[in-house]
Amino acid sequence: MLYFHNDYNEMCHPKVWEKMKALQGQSVNGYGVDPYCDAAADKIRSLCDDSELAVHFLVGGTQTNLTVIAAALRPHQAVLTVTDGHINVHETGSVEATGHKVVALPSPDGKITAEQVAQFGKAQKENGDREHMVQVKMVYISNPTELGTLYTLAELEALSAACHELGLYLFLDGARLGYGLAARGNDVTMEDLARLCDVFYIGGTKVGALFGEAVVISNPAIAEDFRYLIKQRGAMLAKGRLLGIQFVELFRDSLWFDLAKHANSLAAQLQKGLEEKGVKLLVHSPTNQIFPIFSNDDVKKLSGEFAFETWGKYDESHTIIRLVTSWATDPGVVTAFLNAI
Amino acid sequence: MLYFHNDYNEMCHPKVWEKMKALQGQSVNGYGVDPYCDAAADKIRSLCDDSELAVHFLVGGTQTNLTVIAAALRPHQAVLTVTDGHINVHETGSVEATGHKVVALPSPDGKITAEQVAQFGKAQKENGDREHMVQVKMVYISNPTELGTLYTLAELEALSAACHELGLYLFLDGARLGYGLAARGNDVTMEDLARLCDVFYIGGTKVGALFGEAVVISNPAIAEDFRYLIKQRGAMLAKGRLLGIQFVELFRDSLWFDLAKHANSLAAQLQKGLEEKGVKLLVHSPTNQIFPIFSNDDVKKLSGEFAFETWGKYDESHTIIRLVTSWATDPGVVTAFLNAI
């Protein structure tokens, strides 16, 4: 079986592994209060060019989303996202389990626009029912989106401005951020994210780490007492140093960016090959997830040899599938797939 | 100002008031453990022709919805409704505040169909992601719906069968149930509701009571320990007898049905008059809420003389408004409105 299933089916990059190994035999304070987490946080603040940022390390994405949202919102406040947003669909209602509604807007490409936010905010303000409806206080986006698409810097700046005009927090889920920042044509930097978002996170799990997400908070209202929230939500790793050391290594010599580039490059090759063979795509993706549409029969045949997810029904006789490359994908797998069509 | 604003702007029917007055000077046990609540519960069990039903009295609708849903669901379970569902829009995220997601399906007439439920349930079962998504365990409907439309008995039976086939609870919000059961053409009875729903409630607040909703539970899994939930959610009225005595009176000599008939009849007259004048309607409603569409200019003019809610934008130059009659509406108000057009 050849794998396009996802980008977390492999362990971690060998360099990350080696560094973790070096911790063996050391006795280090627990719960992320250690020199490795400190160093990783410093490195991230430096990448973001902002020494005031709060940086925390958590284990996984759902955990991070629910902890950030619980920290940020008062009980009557809600978070706005797109219909396909990960928190709206694939986290088993974890945000609602913290007490908050997820309000979803339709989006053809997985992105939310400044105009949508402005319009929503205007309607919310004009609404005579005020306290009978939730108060949206945060906009949640992911970059890349669930469809592998990317925000441009101009889009992010407009979105951030629209949010702040309305007093909304902007939260960016960066579970696959590496693939986004390393994408061809991307014009967004880590500094931009720190400047434009109130909080975002840098995904490790899907980009070369064994596990780990680095939360970066620029808004002091969200940063306050954040470690209490981490602990309360069961998200404080006893041996927190494991998180710190991985991020130190991922950001040494651009490893994290290089791994992402590798995956993006293979995905681009795959996408180009599919287009050349006349395969239709749901969206054009510049990152490591691509969404071709095949006949149901072809999907069945391909699934004998390749592991991938079916994304949804395109029409009665066609299905959208998702092909994901990762830092660990072998180029031969891409060739094999293109040959199999 | 003449009022079509809603059906809870008036106090209560004089007969209800008189009976409450008779409680003055009596010393009665608190918290709904009293002969008046017992009598009202017995009366409702009798109307439903089921002596096994659990019946409880709460003060308001949002309170009732959140208490029932909190009692019924485990943390990972969700409730399915239509986009316009009251719990999805107008209760400030109160269901989410109990930890549960509200999943919404589109509906042109405010109703959810057996087919929609069956299809949703099928998709849920086939879904490979199972535990990554919420588990819908309850279907929430209101009858009449938010648009004043009604379920037929055949529709309710099909919906109930579809729910129970999938192991889902069926919960019917009857805040305006009186207007539904008393509607011309309605073929649903209180017995049907008790038989087809796992839990439903009978609205008093909007149909002649000062306040009060009677929850009727046929499913023992939801009934178990229900009073704990009432207390915990702050919904246990100290002087619970006030609830009991109102329902006793509303169900004496069909008062509740008669009051609803009065409102429906005026609404029908209004709807007919509007149609005759060529006014377009969003839906055709057999109950006490009607939804005409006027030009924005006309809306402005009408609002000088009449109190009503704007329901939404129809197009750039037209607006949907909601006109509500109640047990207390004077026929002259209807005539005045029709003359004003």
Next chain:
Amino acid sequence: MLYFHNDYNEMCHPKVWEKMKALQGQSVNGYGVDPYCDAAADKIRSLCDDSELAVHFLVGGTQTNLTVIAAALRPHQAVLTVTDGHINVHETGSVEATGHKVVALPSPDGKITAEQVAQFGKAQKENGDREHMVQVKMVYISNPTELGTLYTLAELEALSAACHELGLYLFLDGARLGYGLAARGNDVTMEDLARLCDVFYIGGTKVGALFGEAVVISNPAIAEDFRYLIKQRGAMLAKGRLLGIQFVELFRDSLWFDLAKHANSLAAQLQKGLEEKGVKLLVHSPTNQIFPIFSNDDVKKLSGEFAFETWGKYDESHTIIRLVTSWATDPGVVTAFLNAI
């Protein structure tokens, strides 16, 4: 049966009833946005001599406690009270159901002292475990306490200072506040409460109203968006005017104070009579609840003729009972009880 069971077994004072009756036939806006609630809020602001206070009206005590606490605290924050505190024992975990821990300190007389708070706050600050423990952010007291005892002005001032020194909110549950303010020897005024507490409420249900509690908020952080919380928790009464008009009447011509004095006076007479007969008391109470200790046999005998609650076991052969007088208690009942011993 003669009643010392509690102070909410009677309806409401006739004057309150008469005023409510006057609402019949009027069409008034729903949800507490009406002239009666406005007038009641103005009256309360005037009694508190502070025109900046936010005033809201809710239906019951548990509902009020959970709504205030949910509005005030972030998820990792907790509320401090005494072991017997109503929120700690008799509200079915309603505060925990909003996500917050109730931390309880022992108290022989139902009161929490400034010293206890200061010591607790010091321990919290010195604690190396910080984020592994909840962060107490609010002190909850009731006045009178669950044991009928009262805070002196000096005690309240010290407690308020201790709270504010530590950045804690002070929240006073005034379900029986009338009996406290009207007690012989009491030196606390409504102005004091508004000045010393961040939020408190004035109980109507137990002091002459049919139902209703008036929340008075001086701290803007708690007041912000409070109506959203009321709605979300199912605590927004559709016909909110019922709350407003009752408080208008209770505070006209000192009715509320007079009713409380009546109850206190009978309780004092009862307490004096019991002491003269050598009956031991759990605490000496200046308000309408008293706590005599009788042999188990005597309790059994008395319960044939009088309705009261047993408060707890005193020792193997003795039981503490609770006798409550109310605005509606007849003096003859007190005489009857004393004669029965």
Next chain:
Amino acid sequence: MLYFHNDYNEMCHPKVWEKMKALQGQSVNGYGVDPYCDAAADKIRSLCDDSELAVHFLVGGTQTNLTVIAAALRPHQAVLTVTDGHINVHETGSVEATGHKVVALPSPDGKITAEQVAQFGKAQKENGDREHMVQVKMVYISNPTELGTLYTLAELEALSAACHELGLYLFLDGARLGYGLAARGNDVTMEDLARLCDVFYIGGTKVGALFGEAVVISNPAIAEDFRYLIKQRGAMLAKGRLLGIQFVELFRDSLWFDLAKHANSLAAQLQKGLEEKGVKLLVHSPTNQIFPIFSNDDVKKLSGEFAFETWGKYDESHTIIRLVTSWATDPGVVTAFLNAI
């Protein structure tokens, strides 16, 4: 600095590390649906001699406690523990954040007795206030307790019987279970736990693993849909195989037991040496945590050379400290400490 600080300051046992390394280069399904988790679950079912048990792997202890409790309880239900219980003190209100009250009973040795539970249950049943108070539905214990003490088999059997007599779940937190099962004099086995508890967990983090806790559920009511709860609470590790493979290795050739024996043996040596030197102990502990009492001056001196936690004030001039040995503790450290006194 020599370390008695805790048992999670070291990484993991080298054999565990080596096995994890062997996963490098493999592509394995995510979220714990993999052969390693399957094998570990089978091994645990075999150790428990019960092929029907549900076994799940989570990352940390607080996470496990909150997930189990959220899965087990309805909203009005509470969990009973001792005052020092980890969930009552050191988890930042994580149980309350799931909506449930933690009810605490005093205990001199960290254990809860069958008598306490029976008495509590009796009081709960006799209580006239029923629905005004939380309904305790689960008893939470840890073994070893927070004070390092152990339940005997007879105690556990009595406790289990008392719980089941009252319809309560018994939940055992086994974060340090290895140190308990390997303790000299212990007569409890893994089979006993599976038989007597409704749910318990086997701690890896503190006994040789990098991280990981194995939840073992015998009661189907708690097991149902448990993976939904894991996901919803952010506790589903993307690369779940890391958990499976560690438990496979820990239970190969009794490694887990051997590591625990090592720590217990050093703690016993330390405890004996302290007693011989006349140092008073808070409790006598058969496991890897011991609680000597020193003068405040001695504590200060010792803290220059040794890392340990202060547990609390014994009296004005004495302090209780906690010394913890682990699978990684060097015998020389014990000798050094004894020499330092």
